[in-house]
Amino acid sequence: MTRKVKMRIWRGDSKNGEFKDVSVDANEGEVVLDVIHRVQGTQMPDLAVRWNCKAGKCGSCSMEINGKPRLACMTRMNSFGDDETITVTPLRAFPVIRDLVTDVSFNYKKAMEVPAFEGPEDLKPGEYRMQQVDVERSQEFRKCIECFLCQDTCHVIRDHEENKKSFAGPRFFIRIAELDMHPLDRLRNRKQKAQEEHGLGMCNITKCCTEVCPEHIKITDNAIIPMKERVVDVKYDPVRWLGSKIRKREGIN
Amino acid sequence: MANNEIKYDRYRFDVVVIGAGGAGLRAAVEARQAGLRVAIICKSLFGKAHTVMAEGGAAAAMGNVNENDGWKVHFRDTMRGGKFLNNWRMAELHAKESPDRIWELETWGALFDRTKDGRISQRNFGGHEYPRLAHVGDRTGLELIRTMQQKIVAMQQKDAKEHGDAEKYLKVFAELTITEIIKDGNKVAGCYGYWRETGNEVLFEAPAVVLATGGIGKSFKITSNSWEGTGDGHALALKAGSALVDMEFVQFHPTGMVWPPSVRGILVTESVRGDGGVLTNSEGKRFMFNYIPEVFRDKYADNEAEADRWYKDQNNNRRPPELLPRDEVARAINAEVKAGRGSEHGGVYLDVSKRLPADEIKRRLPSMWHQFKELADVDITEQPMEVGPTCHYVMGGVKVDPDTTAAYGVEGLFAAGEVAGGMHGSNRLGGNSLSDLLVFGRRAGAGAADYVKKLGGKTPEASDKAIAKAHDHLNAPFTREGDENPYSLHHELQNVTQDLVGIIRTESELVDALKKLESIRERAGKVKATGGKAFNPGFHLAIDLENMLLVSESIARSALERQESRGGHTRDDYPKMDPNWRQVNHLSQWSGKAVEVEAQPAKMLPSELLELFEMDELKKYFTEKELTKGGN
Numbered sequence: 089m090t091r092k093v094k095m096r097i098w099r100g101d102s103k104n105g106e107f108k109d110v111s112v113d114a115n116e117g118e119v120v121l122d123v124i125h126r127v128q129g130t131q132m133p134d135l136a137v138r139w140n141c142k143a144g145k146c147g148s149c150s151m152e153i154n155g156k157p158r159l160a161c162m163t164r165m166n167s168f169g170d171d172e173t174i175t176v177t178p179l180r181a182f183p184v185i186r187d188l189v190t191d192v193s194f195n196y197k198k199a200m201e202v203p204a205f206e207g208p209e210d211l212k213p214g215e216y217r218m219q220q221v222d223v224e225r226s227q228e229f230r231k232c233i234e235c236f237l238c239q240d241t242c243h244v245i246r247d248h249e250e251n252k253k254s255f256a257g258p259r260f261f262i263r264i265a266e267l268d269m270h271p272l273d274r275l276r277n278r279k280q281k282a283q284e285e286h287g288l289g290m291c292n293i294t295k296c297c298t299e300v301c302p303e304h305i306k307i308t309d310n311a312i313i314p315m316k317e318r319v320v321d322v323k324y325d326p327v328r329w330l331g332s333k334i335r336k337r338e339g340i341n
Numbered sequence: 342m343a344n345n346e347i348k349y350d351r352y353r354f355d356v357v358v359i360g361a362g363g364a365g366l367r368a369a370v371e372a373r374q375a376g377l378r379v380a381i382i383c384k385s386l387f388g389k390a391h392t393v394m395a396e397g398g399a400a401a402a403m404g405n406v407n408e409n410d411g412w413k414v415h416f417r418d419t420m421r422g423g424k425f426l427n428n429w430r431m432a433e434l435h436a437k438e439s440p441d442r443i444w445e446l447e448t449w450g451a452l453f454d455r456t457k458d459g460r461i462s463q464r465n466f467g468g469h470e471y472p473r474l475a476h477v478g479d480r481t482g483l484e485l486i487r488t489m490q491q492k493i494v495a496m497q498q499k500d501a502k503e504h505g506d507a508e509k510y511l512k513v514f515a516e517l518t519i520t521e522i523i524k525d526g527n528k529v530a531g532c533y534g535y536w537r538e539t540g541n542e543v544l545f546e547a548p549a550v551v552l553a554t555g556g557i558g559k560s561f562k563i564t565s566n567s568w569e570g571t572g573d574g575h576a577l578a579l580k581a582g583s584a585l586v587d588m589e590f591v592q593f594h595p596t597g598m599v600w601p602p603s604v605r606g607i608l609v610t611e612s613v614r615g616d617g618g619v620l621t622n623s624e625g626k627r628f629m630f631n632y633i634p635e636v637f638r639d640k641y642a643d644n645e646a647e648a649d650r651w652y653k654d655q656n657n658n659r660r661p662p663e664l665l666p667r668d669e670v671a672r673a674i675n676a677e678v679k680a681g682r683g684s685e686h687g688g689v690y691l692d693v694s695k696r697l698p699a700d701e702i703k704r705r706l707p708s709m710w711h712q713f714k715e716l717a718d719v720d721i722t723e724q725p726m727e728v729g730p731t732c733h734y735v736m737g738g739v740k741v742d743p744d745t746t747a748a749y750g751v752e753g754l755f756a757a758g759e760v761a762g763g764m765h766g767s768n769r770l771g772g773n774s775l776s777d778l779l780v781f782g783r784r785a786g787a788g789a790a791d792y793v794k795k796l797g798g799k800t801p802e803a804s805d806k807a808i809a810k811a812h813d814h815l816n817a818p819f820t821r822e823g824d825e826n827p828y829s830l831h832h833e834l835q836n837v838t839q840d841l842v843g844i845i846r847t848e849s850e851l852v853d854a855l856k857k858l859e860s861i862r863e864r865a866g867k868v869k870a871t872g873g874k875a876f877n878p879g880f881h882l883a884i885d886l887e888n889m890l891l892v893s894e895s896i897a898r899s900a901l902e903r904q905e906s907r908g909g910h911t912r913d914d915y916p917k918m919d920p921n922w923r924q925v926n927h928l929s930q931w932s933g934k935a936v937e938v939e940a941q942p943a944k945m946l947p948s949e950l951l952e953l954f955e956m957d958e959l960k961k962y963f964t965e966k967e968l969t970k971g972g973n
Binding site (some may be wrong): 101114116117118120122128129130133134135136137138139140141142143144145146147148162164176185186187192196199203204209213214215216217218223224226230231232233234267270273299300304325 | 346385386387388389391393395403440441444445447448450452453455458459460462477478480483487491492494495497498507515538566568600601602603605606608662675707708711712715718808826827828829832853870871872873874876877878879880
């Protein structure tokens with residue numbers, strides 16, 4: 089079953105841009121990315137769009153569809169009304185390179201600022217022992233496909249370029265939480281660093297990031313809020329503060 | 342054109358790794374640890390390579406779940422899976438080294454699923470005698486690539502601390518495509534390509550280049566591969582004067598999605614069957630019992646009762662035939678559909694809902710649950726999935742030295758992962774790919790590092806002439822005459838390979854395919870890119886198309902030569918496996934005008950490896966003459 093759909097596609101570069109209206113076929117079961125590819129193959133051969141797997145696993149085809157941050161490969165065409173015009177625009181929080189492709193290097197810079205996993209020195213490869221229940225908390229965050237939709241939607245940086253310097257964003261809060269909750273990570277003070285160096289305090293838990301996550305990671309509830317609570321604990325509880333100085337695994341890390 | 346007119350960025354490294362999937366990243370880590378300056382080139386963004394799509398797991402005989410497992414058992418399974426055409430030395434190294442490669446990932450932060458006693462859990466998979474696949478739900482590839490991506494970042498952080506520059510020794514070049522290997526005589530001098538973002542050209546001067554570019558799936562219409570699988574490394578190696586081995590062997594994964602059309606080919610992990618999923622036809626029959634080949638009769642259950650018991654008691658029952666190697670299952674599904682017993686949309690049914698409770702399915706197969714729910718409106722905890730074969734993996738690839746991964750015929754060129762050939766013989770077992778890219782990725786990094794160190798200061802040089810040639814080639818889609826549309830030509834190519842070089846092949850169709858490929862090649866010379874050079878997918882495809890054409894020609898020609906059926910190569914006109922053909926490898930080389938295929942003798946196993954098998958089993962694969970003579 090094929091129908092004609094109307095699409096408004098933003099085309100341009102870092103300097104100029106405009107919407108182009110197209111009418112294009114859509115077949116049963118298709119997703120927005122299929123239709124964009126059809127536009128590319130038949131009407132606009134140089135239309136820039138980033139994509140890889142077309143299966144929701146790589147997080148490349150992030151864009152804004154009718155103003156919402158989405159993966160184009162996981163947005164079904166039948167989720168729109170028959171006469172609805174579908175508007176596709178590049179991610180707003182990042183500089184445009186061309187058409188639907190943005191410069192997401194901000195995220196790779198922030199990744200560089202999160203200290204890496206530090207494993208136990210007394211265990212050799214193959215000697216790690218961890219319980220499933222203990223790794224599951226971190227595993228939830230490691231489902232992240234780095235589509236950066238959470239970064240795009242986060243109002244701390246979405247319209248506030250000036251905050252980017254001091255704010256790592258939800259993607260990297262779950263990275264920090266993941267390491268913090270790793271049963272064998274030795275590095276101390278990950279939470280405090282999140283607060284002091286990565287801008288955790290700027291998040292006011294509106295949960296926008298959780299809403300757009302295609303992997304359904306509970307970013308706010310399971311990563312950000314627990315870290316915020318523990319940071320507050322340690323800042324104001326002198327006994328726990330002292331405890332944390334003595335042994336990592338007691339109280340707060 | 343004089344070189345002072347050509348504008349390009351210029352970098353100098355010790356080792357350039359082309360490809361940032363599992364094999365490339367593991368190679369880069371190793372070469373950096375050997376003290377060298379390394380460039381990692383990603384065609385996409387860092388961390389997006391096709392490895393993220395690997396689902397089921399990485400095979401390694403750690404023996405965490407069944408202590409009877411060990412490298413010898415893994416080696417035997419791999420050789421059986423590949424129908425003994427595997428490069429035995431690669432299969433041996435792979436089986437021996439996989440456990441260390443997995444354990445090492447844990448020390449870099451990987452979090453695999455656990456056994457009750459806290460070790461890495463291992464799951465069942467087709468063709469593996471014991472539960473062997475280290476896994477994280479059904480997103481193991483993502484865990485592998487993220488772990489290595491983060492390891493690279495960790496090494497850069499260390500370099501920043503110690504040398505004041507994070508990118509001094511290890512630099513990632515994202516969204517950059519390499520179009521040419523540049524040589525000085527017969528030695529690698531570097532490579533040339535372009536930034537996708539701007540179209541600007543780049544020269545890398547480096548004495549060693551590691552190809553880790555993955556597969557070729559995008560040459561076929563129905564494929565599980567992402568857009569990057571355009572056979573770039575295969576083509577680069579051919580054009581540089583190296584050779585590809587056994588390209589006729591292409592794996593069609595038995596279970597890709599078939600409905601709706603837009604998701605056709607997307608992978609449905611083998612773990613569904615490993616965790617108890619059964620295949621049925623339109624009559625509701627578990628048809629796999631009718632397709633157990635002679636060579637596997639003693640290892641697979643021939644009735645449902647025994648097959649079902651196996652999930653609880655593996656020591657006293659034979660395995661369910663749904664877990665036969667992939668080539669067998671894919672052919673069986675194909676035959677059922679052809680016989681008119683297919684599902685509504687031309688596949689068969691795969692059902693795990695009757696075996697496991699809904700919660701358990703969601704826990705073990707979370708991405709499958711989402712994938713079907715969101716893309717096909719199917720709830721796999723209640724309904725069966727519709728599945729059918731999809732082009733998944735190429736067993737053939739660059740002919741390499743097993744120990745160093747040095748590519749045949751060109752000094753300084755190395756290859757690892759899917760782009761390399763030999764390891765998997767005629768058919769790869771599920772789970773053996775992730776372990777392959779760790780084992781041989783590491784060996785490629787080490788091999789390249791050793792080579793560079795031995796060169797001393799005598800670094801080969803990229804000549805002006807070679808640079809000008811690479812520049813002209815790269816710009817051809819803009820400068821040449823013609824009006825062919827790269828997208829339509831790509832579709833045509835995919836139809837030819839899918840219809841004529843697909844899962845079942847015959848001589849007349851292969852001859853026809855080669856004719857059609859020739860005409861597509863002619864027209865590819867007239868492909869025109871419109872628009873500018875900055876992030877222009879039409880231009881990118883025009884370049885990639887050449888690679889897919891070379892690869893397709895190599896596959897079709899090798900397939901035409903091999904007059905038997907084995908693993909990922911099934912000939913309708915030669916339906917039997919023939920031990921005489923086990924002694925033959927096919928070598929593809931580029932003459933400058935066409936891909937030429939030459940038969941070469943496959944090496945016999947050494948006696949210590951041959952002795953790992955029972956004589957009765959060997960008789961199914963080897964000629965009497967070979968067995969009388971014995972191992973080398």
